[in-house]
Amino acid sequence: MAKLLDGSAASSLRAIRASAAREIRTTAARVIRLLPRAAHSPLTSRPKHPFWVIVSKEMGDHIRSWRFIILLSLIALTCFGSLYTALNSIGTPKATGTGGNASFFFLQLFTATDGTLPSFAIFLNFLGPLLGIAMGFDAVNSELNRGTLSRLLSQPIHRDYLLNAKCMASLLVIAGLFLALTLVTTGLGLLVIGIPPTPAEFIRLLAFTLLTIVYVGFWLNMAILFSVRFRQPATSALTAIAVWLFLTVFYPILIRLAVKAFAPDPSSMAIFPASISGSERTVLDMLRFAPGQLYSDATTTLLMPVVRSLGPLSMDQVAGAIPNPLPVGESIVIVWPQLTGLIAAATACFALSYRSFMRKEIRPR
Amino acid sequence: MDIHIENLRKTYGNQAAVDGVSFEVRAGEILGFLGPNGAGKSTTMKMITGYIGIGGGDILIGNRSVREHSAELKKHIGYLPEHNPLYEDMPVMDYLRFCAELQGVPRHETTTRVHRMIRQCSLDAEKHKKIAELSKGYRQRVGLAQAMIHDPEVLILDEPTTGLDPNQIIEIRKLIRELGKAKTVILSTHILPEVEATCDRILIINKGHIVANGTAESLRRQAAGQEVLQVRIEDATEQELRLDLSLLPGITTVTPVDPVSGRWQIQAAPGSGIQRSLFRLCVDRHWVLTELIPVETRLEDIFRNLTLN
Numbered sequence: 001m002a003k004l005l006d007g008s009a010a011s012s013l014r015a016i017r018a019s020a021a022r023e024i025r026t027t028a029a030r031v032i033r034l035l036p037r038a039a040h041s042p043l044t045s046r047p048k049h050p051f052w053v054i055v056s057k058e059m060g061d062h063i064r065s066w067r068f069i070i071l072l073s074l075i076a077l078t079c080f081g082s083l084y085t086a087l088n089s090i091g092t093p094k095a096t097g098t099g100g101n102a103s104f105f106f107l108q109l110f111t112a113t114d115g116t117l118p119s120f121a122i123f124l125n126f127l128g129p130l131l132g133i134a135m136g137f138d139a140v141n142s143e144l145n146r147g148t149l150s151r152l153l154s155q156p157i158h159r160d161y162l163l164n165a166k167c168m169a170s171l172l173v174i175a176g177l178f179l180a181l182t183l184v185t186t187g188l189g190l191l192v193i194g195i196p197p198t199p200a201e202f203i204r205l206l207a208f209t210l211l212t213i214v215y216v217g218f219w220l221n222m223a224i225l226f227s228v229r230f231r232q233p234a235t236s237a238l239t240a241i242a243v244w245l246f247l248t249v250f251y252p253i254l255i256r257l258a259v260k261a262f263a264p265d266p267s268s269m270a271i272f273p274a275s276i277s278g279s280e281r282t283v284l285d286m287l288r289f290a291p292g293q294l295y296s297d298a299t300t301t302l303l304m305p306v307v308r309s310l311g312p313l314s315m316d317q318v319a320g321a322i323p324n325p326l327p328v329g330e331s332i333v334i335v336w337p338q339l340t341g342l343i344a345a346a347t348a349c350f351a352l353s354y355r356s357f358m359r360k361e362i363r364p365r
Numbered sequence: 366m367d368i369h370i371e372n373l374r375k376t377y378g379n380q381a382a383v384d385g386v387s388f389e390v391r392a393g394e395i396l397g398f399l400g401p402n403g404a405g406k407s408t409t410m411k412m413i414t415g416y417i418g419i420g421g422g423d424i425l426i427g428n429r430s431v432r433e434h435s436a437e438l439k440k441h442i443g444y445l446p447e448h449n450p451l452y453e454d455m456p457v458m459d460y461l462r463f464c465a466e467l468q469g470v471p472r473h474e475t476t477t478r479v480h481r482m483i484r485q486c487s488l489d490a491e492k493h494k495k496i497a498e499l500s501k502g503y504r505q506r507v508g509l510a511q512a513m514i515h516d517p518e519v520l521i522l523d524e525p526t527t528g529l530d531p532n533q534i535i536e537i538r539k540l541i542r543e544l545g546k547a548k549t550v551i552l553s554t555h556i557l558p559e560v561e562a563t564c565d566r567i568l569i570i571n572k573g574h575i576v577a578n579g580t581a582e583s584l585r586r587q588a589a590g591q592e593v594l595q596v597r598i599e600d601a602t603e604q605e606l607r608l609d610l611s612l613l614p615g616i617t618t619v620t621p622v623d624p625v626s627g628r629w630q631i632q633a634a635p636g637s638g639i640q641r642s643l644f645r646l647c648v649d650r651h652w653v654l655t656e657l658i659p660v661e662t663r664l665e666d667i668f669r670n671l672t673l674n
Contacts, residue, residue, distance in 0.1 A: 047469040057463050061454065147450030154416045155467045156439035 050157040051165050058169030062135060071131045072177060078127065079181050080188075082113070082120035087192055089114035104305050104325060106197040107204060109189040111303045120185065121299040124212055125292055129248070131177075132219030133240040135170045138233035139224045140357065145231070150362050163224070163357045167350060170220050175213045182209045200305075203328050208302050211335070214342045215295040219244065221349035228356045247290040255286045294342050298335040305331060366427040366441060366518040366549055367391050368413065374421030375408050382408040383420070384573035390566075392518070395545035397564030398553040401672050405573040406553045407447050410521050413551070414444040426519060440469060443517035447524050447553075449508040453497035457488055457507055460496060461514055468515035482510035485540065487533075501528035509537065513544070520550045526559060538563050557664045567664075569671050576671045584667050592635050597628045597656035598647060609650065613642050630660065 062068050089112045090105070113119045118126075140163070143149035153159060182205055190196055197205065222243065226236035259282055287293040301307045305325030326334070368390040375383040383405040390396045400406045411417045413424055415435045424431040426438050452460055461479045470478055483492050486506040491499055496507060505528050512520060525541070526534045541563055544550060554560060560567055561581050569577040577584055598606060603624045610619045610629065615637025622628040633639040640657060647654040 047471050048466045050467050050469070053463065053466040057452075057455075060459075064454070146453075147446075147448055148452060150416055151446065151450045152467075154414055154439065154444060155464075156436050156469065157467060158436070 050155070051161045051168075054152075054157075054161060054165035055169045055172070058166055059173055062170065062173045067134045068173070071127070071134055075124075075127055075131065075177070076181065078117075078123040079120055079185055081117050082123055083109060083185055083188060085114050085117045086110070086112040086119065087189070090193070104198075104201060105193070105195055106186075106189060106201045107303050107305070109185060109193075110205070110208065121208070121303060122296075124215075125295055125299070126248075128212060128216040128295075129219040129244045129292075131174065132216040132221075133223045133237065133244065135173070136166075136220045136223030137227055137237040137240055139166045139170075140227045141231055141236060142227075142233050144362065145233075153362060160354065160358060163228075163354060167221065167224060170224075171213070171217055174216050174220065178209050178212050178216070182206075200328050204302050204305070204331070207328070207332060208299060211295065211298050211302065211339060211342070214339065214346060215291060218291050218342055218346040218349065221346045221353065225349050225353040225356070228353045228360065248292050251290050252287055252293075255283060259283045259286070288338075288341070291342060291345060294338040298338040298342075301331050301335045307331075307334075367425075368519065368549055368551070369425040369428075370409075370413075370422070371425070372422035373409065373412060373419065373424065375405075375412060375417070376420055381573050383412070385422070386570065386573070386575055387422075388568055388575060388578060390549050390551060392549050393546060394566060395541065395550040395552060395564045397560035397567045398551055398570065399555075399557070399560060399567060399668060400553075400570040404570045404672070406570055407523055409570070410444070410523050410551065410553060411446075413519075414442050414521050415439050416444065416446070440515065441517050442519045442521060443512035443515065444521045445505075445508045445512040445523060445525055447527075449504060451496045451504060451507060451511075454495060456495055457492045457499070458483070460507065461510055464511040465514045470515055478514055478516070482514050485513070486510040487536065502530060502533055505529055506533075506537075509540075518548055520544060520548050522550065523553045524555070525552065526554065526556065534559070557668060561664060569668065571672045577667070581664060584664070592633050592637070592639060593630065593660040594633075594639065594643075595622065595628065595630050595656065595658040595660050596643065596654065597626065599627050599653040599655055601627065601650065601652045605650070609646060610643075613639065613646060615639055615642075628656070 086109045090108055110121050111119045117123075140149070143152070149162075152162060186197060186202075186205060219240070223236065223240045226239050227233070230236040230239065259279060284293075288297070305328075307326075370386060370388050373383055373386045374381065386405070386409060388396075398406050398410070408417070412419050413426070413431070415431060415438065419432060426441065429438060431438055452463075455463065458479060461482055462475055465475045465478050483489055486509050488503065488506055488510060491503050496504065499507065505525065509522075509525060512522070520541075522541070526537055529537060538559065541550060541552065545563075545565070552560070552564060564581075566580055567577070567584060568575060603621070606624075606627070606629060607619060607621075610616065610631055613631075613633075615633040616631060616639065617634065618632045620630045620632075622630050631639070631643075643657070644654060646652075
C-alpha cells in the first residue's frame with residue numbers, strides 16, 4: 001500500500017514537473033517572440049543623452065583611478081578604526097560623545113572615542129576636503145593639455161555639458177561612497193552592539209551623510225574652479241591644498257590672535273561677564289567663514305541631539321530649560337544656516353568655474 | 366553632402382593662417398589637401414569640423430552654414446585630427462562605444478557599429494587593450510574608427526596614414542577610396558603619391574591662399590607648358606640625330622640622355638604633333654625608333670614650384 005502510494009505520489013510529481021517544464025517553455029517562447037520588438041522599442045532606438053554619456057565615462061574614470069582607490073582605502077580604514085575605538089569606548093563608562101545620553105546609543109558610533117583615534121566625523125572633516133580636491137584639481141586642465149577637451153567639444157554636444165557632467169559624476173561618486181560607508185558602519189554597529197537604530201537616529205545619519213556630501217562638494221567645486229583657471233594640474237592642486245591648509249590650520253590661529261589683540265582687558269571681563277561671551281561669539285562668527293567650522297558645527301548638532309545651541313549660552317538662557325535631547329527637526333533647524341552656507345559656497349565656486357569655462361578660449365593642439 | 370567654402374579667413378594674433386580660401390567639394394568626391402607645414406590646411410579642416418570658430422567668410426555643408434547649424438552639422442562629420450588625441454586610460458571598445466554614444470548612435474545599434482569599426486580598421490586583436498598600450502599605427506586606426514563610427518556623410522582626415530606600415534597604408538587607402546564613393550572626403554597628407562593614388566582632385570594651399578586646384582593630370586598640364594618625350598633611335602649617328610631632331614617643327618630643346626645607346630630627351634610646344642613628325646623622320650632616314658616615352662612632370666615638382674615661390 002505504501003509502495004502504491006509512493007508510486008502515485010511519484011507519478012503526480014512527474015506530472016507537476018512536466019507541466020512546469022511546459023509552462024517554462026511556453027513562457028520562454030513568448031519572451032523570445034517579444035525580444036526583436038523589445039530590441040527596437042522606442043527606449044532602445046533613442047540615443048543616450050550626451051550629458052549622461054559623459055557622466056558615465058567620468059564616473060568610470062574616477063572609480064578606476066588610483067588616487068580614488070587610495071583615498072577610498074584611507075577613508076574606509078579611518079572609518080573602521082574609528083568604529084573600533086567607538087565600540088571600545090561605548091563599553092566603558094567614560095565614553096565621550098553624546099554626552100552620556102543612552103537614548104541615542106547608535107549615534108555614538110560616529111562620535112564616541114577613547115582618545116586613541118579621533119571620531120569618524122572628525123576624520124571626515126580632515127579627509128573629506130582631500131577627497132574633493134583629488135577628484136577635481138585636474139578635471140579640465142588635464143583634458144586641455146592632452147588635447148581631448150577640444151576633441152570632445154567638436155562632438156555634437158553643448159559646451160557646458162562637459163563641466164556639468166564632470167561635477168555631477170564626481171558628486172555621484174562622493175555620494176555613493178559616503179552613503180555606502182555610513183550604511184556599512186551602521187550595519188557593523190548593528191551586528192556588534194545588537195541594537196537597531198531608531199528612525200530618528202537613522203534620519204540624523206542620513207542628514208549627516210548629506211551634509212558630508214555638501215562639504216566635500218564645496219572642496220570639489222573649488223578644485224574644479226582652479227582646474228579651469230590654471231593650465232597646469234600641479235598648480236591647481238597646490239593652490240587648492242594651500243587654501244585648505246589656510247582655512248583649516250592658519251585661519252583659526254589668526255582669528256584667535258586678532259580677537260585676543262582687540263579683546264577688552266581681562267580684569268574688566270571679571271566685572272562684565274557679557275564681554276566674555278561677546279568675545280567668544282565674535283571668534284565663533286569669524287571662524288564660521290571656514291567651511292570646516294560650518295561642517296564641524298553641523299555634525300556636532302546632528303550627531304549629538306543634546307546640543308541645543310551652537311554659541312555661548314548665558315545662565316539666563318539655560319535657566320528653566322529641560323535638559324532633554326532635541327527632536328530631529330529642531331536639530332536640522334539649528335544647522336540650517338551651516339548647511340545653506342556650505343551649499344552657497346559650493347554653488348558660488350561652481351558658478352565661477354562655469355563662467356570661466358564658458359568664456360575660455362579652447363585651442364586645439 | 367556637398368561642402369561649399371566661401372572666402373574663409375582665420376587669424377591668430379596678427380598672423381593670417383587662412384586668408385580668403387574658397388573651394389567646393391561634391392558628394393562622392395575625395396579631395397586631397399596639400400600644402401607645406403603652416404600653410405593653413407589643418408586650420409581650414411578644423412573650421413570645417415567646428416573644432417575652432419570661423420574667423421571670416423562661411424562654410425556651407427549641405428547648404429547649411431556651420432556658423433548657424435554647428436551642433437547639427439557635427440553629427441554628419443567624422444574628423445580625424447592630426448595629433449589624434451585619445452583617452453589613453455580607456456580600452457578600445459569602451460572608447461569607441463563612448464564616441465558612438467556621444468554622436469547620438471541609437472542604443473540598439475551601438476554594439477553593431479563598434480564591432481563593424483573594429484573589423485573595418487583591423488583592431489580585433491587589440492580591442493580589449495587600453496589605448497595607452499597601443500602602437501602609433503593602432504592609435505591611428507582607433508582615431509579612424511572613431512571618425513567613422515556614426516557613419517558620417519562628410520569625412521575630414523588630417524594625415525590619416527601617419528605611423529602606419531606599408532600594408533596598413535594600402536588597406537587604409539583602399540578603405541578611403543571605398544568610403545569616397547558615397548561620402549564627401551577631404552584628405553590632408555604630405556605623401557604625394559598617396560594623393561595621386563587616393564584622391565579625385567588636388568587642392569594646394571600655401572601661406573593661407575589656394576595656389577592650385579584640379580586633378581593631378583590637369584595640374585601637370587598647367588605646370589609643364591611643354592611636351593617632353595624621351596626617345597631611343599638606333600642606326601643613326603649622334604651628329605645626325607642632333608641636327609635632324611632640332612629641325613623638326615615645334616621642337617624647343619634636344620638633350621642627349623645617353624648618346625651611345627641613342628637615348629635623347631626632346632621638348633616641344635604642346636599640340637605640335639611631335640610624335641607623328643618624329644615617326645615620319647625615322648621612316649624617311651631608315652632609323653629604328655625603339656622607345657618613345659612621354660615624360661610627365663612629377664607632382665613633387667609641381668608642389669615645390671607652387672609652394673617655394
